[in-house]
Amino acid sequence: AASAPIAVSNISNLIALKIVGLSLNSYINMMFVPSMIGILTIGLLLYLYFKKDLPKKIPSVPVKWDNTFSRYVQTHPLDVKQQTENNDWKLFKMSFAIVILTRASFFALSPFGVPLELIGMVGAFLLILLRWYKTKTGLSDIVKKTPWHVLLFAFNMYVLVYGLKNVGLNDYLVSNLKPLIMDSPFNATMIMGLLLTILSNLFNNLPAVMIGTLSITEMGLDPHLVQIAYLANVIGSDIGALLTPVGTLATLIWMYILKKHSINISWGKYLRVTFLIIPIGLIVSLISLYFWTTWLLK
Structure with a gap:
């Protein structure tokens, strides 16, 4: 919506x-x-x-460590591992900047006759190129998960x-x-x-x-x-x-x-x-x- x-x-x-x-x-x-x-x-x-149905506070749930429920942590149902410390936040910020630039380009360049699909393709190519440069990861996982x-x-x-x-x-x-x-x-x-x-x-x-x-x-x-x-x-x-x-x-x-x-x-x-x-x-x-x-x- x-x-x-x-x-x-x-x-x-x-x-x-x-x-x-x-x-x-x-x-x-x-x-x-x-x-x-x-x-x-x-x-x-x-x-x-x-x-x-909305809880005022997200309840703590047990997470299994070494086959024992040794401690309680705040978790989300889609990410029980809570491994945010492994995220590359610099890569995230650079990727987010490309997304914002691509969106802005739709409005800035379309009045000059630049096709929207061309702008979108350039933005997608830059994201793929950045990902490969930073992580040496290709497109195979994207193709498999689509x-x-x-x-x-x-x-x-x-x-x-x-x-x-x-x-x-x-x-x-x-x-x-x-x-x-x-x-x-x-x-x-x-x-x-x-x-x-x-x-x-x-x-x-x-x-x-x-x-x-x-x-x-x-x-x-x-x-x-x-x-x-x-x-x-x-x-x-x-x-x-x-x-x-x-x-x-x-x-x-x-x-x-x-x-x-x-x-x-x-x-x-x-x-x-x-x-x-x-x-x-x-x-x-x-x-x-x-x-x-x-x-x-x-």
């Missing part, structure tokens, strides 16, 4: 940015405030939902959605939605946001954004209305997509990492939280987008 305010935070936000005529800076101008209102709403609701099955799932969803497009899904959406949204920014915001929520949870948010954006660009709408509808698409694909685990790649990877560390989050546990919280956060975000873009930015 927190990837919505800035376009470069999520690949689904970037997919059709140029198609609808938005730059990174204009995206932030229209999107930052309404999406932050939605994020704060979700954060507050999560806090209230889990308030009784959750390829999740990426394969996303590719399969692309194929499925393009198949639906080829058999007339886009034409159906254009013909049925155009009369409803062509003269109403409010309808465009709510309908496209809710539609992308449904499509994202059926197919995953990446192909859903493509379908939604292709649909609004084929409706012959006013350019400003196209941009509002696209931003509603983004809210639906970033926030609404969190209803089910298949809605975003981020959720799938998160559940994969937890499972690897023997922390089981079932679909039932996940849905009990999201079906209470996400719809409220989604509606608040979409209404905020409508007021921000049609009233305050006039």
Whole structure:
């Protein structure tokens, strides 16, 4: 959800940015405030939902040393070894500086026509080069640890959605939605946001954004209305997509990492939280987008 305010935070936000005529800076101008209102709403609701479960102090748990429980230490469930003293903090700071520089370059260089993917590739290459120089470690562990099955799932969803497009899904959406949204920014915001929520949870948010954006660009709408509808698409694909685990790649990877560390989050546990919280956060975000873009930015 927190990837919505800035376009470069999520690949689904970037997919059709140029198609609808938005730059990174204009995206932030229209999107930052309404999406932050939605994020704060979700954060507050999560806090209230889990308030009784949150410990005021992390309990000490026994750690096994030399086959005996000889002492108690503060631990985190994903890192019981507590080996932070072995971290190379100089390497960490240099890597973090490259990440910040790369992010800043997106905004500084994109107005001059430098492709975002080129900037990202240069940043990734610098990180890999720095790592190799400092640790003499190559790419093998990255390749091995990458959750390829999740990426394969996303590719399969692309194929499925393009198949639906080829058999007339886009034409159906254009013909049925155009009369409803062509003269109403409010309808465009709510309908496209809710539609992308449904499509994202059926197919995953990446192909859903493509379908939604292709649909609004084929409706012959006013350019400003196209941009509002696209931003509603983004809210639906970033926030609404969190209803089910298949809605975003981020959720799938998160559940994969937890499972690897023997922390089981079932679909039932996940849905009990999201079906209470996400719809409220989604509606608040979409209404905020409508007021921000049609009233305050006039």
